[in-house]
Amino acid sequence: MENCDYIYKVLFVCHGNICRSPMAERLMRHLVTQAGLEGRIEVASAATSSEETGNPIYSPARAKLAEHGIDSDGHAARQMTWRDYDECDLLIGMDDANVRNMERIAGGDMKHKIHRLLDFTPRPGAVADPWYTDDYEVAWQDISLGCQCLLDWIINEKLL
Numbered sequence: 001m002e003n004c005d006y007i008y009k010v011l012f013v014c015h016g017n018i019c020r021s022p023m024a025e026r027l028m029r030h031l032v033t034q035a036g037l038e039g040r041i042e043v044a045s046a047a048t049s050s051e052e053t054g055n056p057i058y059s060p061a062r063a064k065l066a067e068h069g070i071d072s073d074g075h076a077a078r079q080m081t082w083r084d085y086d087e088c089d090l091l092i093g094m095d096d097a098n099v100r101n102m103e104r105i106a107g108g109d110m111k112h113k114i115h116r117l118l119d120f121t122p123r124p125g126a127v128a129d130p131w132y133t134d135d136y137e138v139a140w141q142d143i144s145l146g147c148q149c150l151l152d153w154i155i156n157e158k159l160l
Helices: 020-034 059-067 082-087 096-106 136-159
Strands: 008-014 041-047 090-093 114-116
Touching: 008 020, 008 096, 008 136, 020 041, 020 059, 020 136, 041 136, 059 136, 082 096, 090 096, 090 136, 096 114
Parallel strands: 008 041, 008 090, 090 114
Antiparallel strands: none
């Protein structure tokens, strides 16, 4: 990338912004810090619905982040807007329903910015939804793999 002052912006999105997308946001921030790229990559999260607006990260998701030494304080769920599409470089959904709703909110995906997280991995597909399964470990494994592969992709394709 020619302009090394450019900040690459990533938005993680799930249905309510209280489980998968904030877990991905917090893990990705952690990975970005470990890679020494704090000033180069900006990470946030949002929901496709408004039903959890203002709520913190769901307690089992908070526990999973804490288990890995990652802070979850200060989160307030918010809904994605069409402006997010305009301002972010990548909008990362957790599953097909998220992607469809993100495209609806954005009015389409003319700039090809919307992707599923696991599409950056060797095993494309949906991130397991712990809201229904109550299996936060499986969701964590999906999110962990996805975030590491996504960070590698950003470094190799966008920042170097």
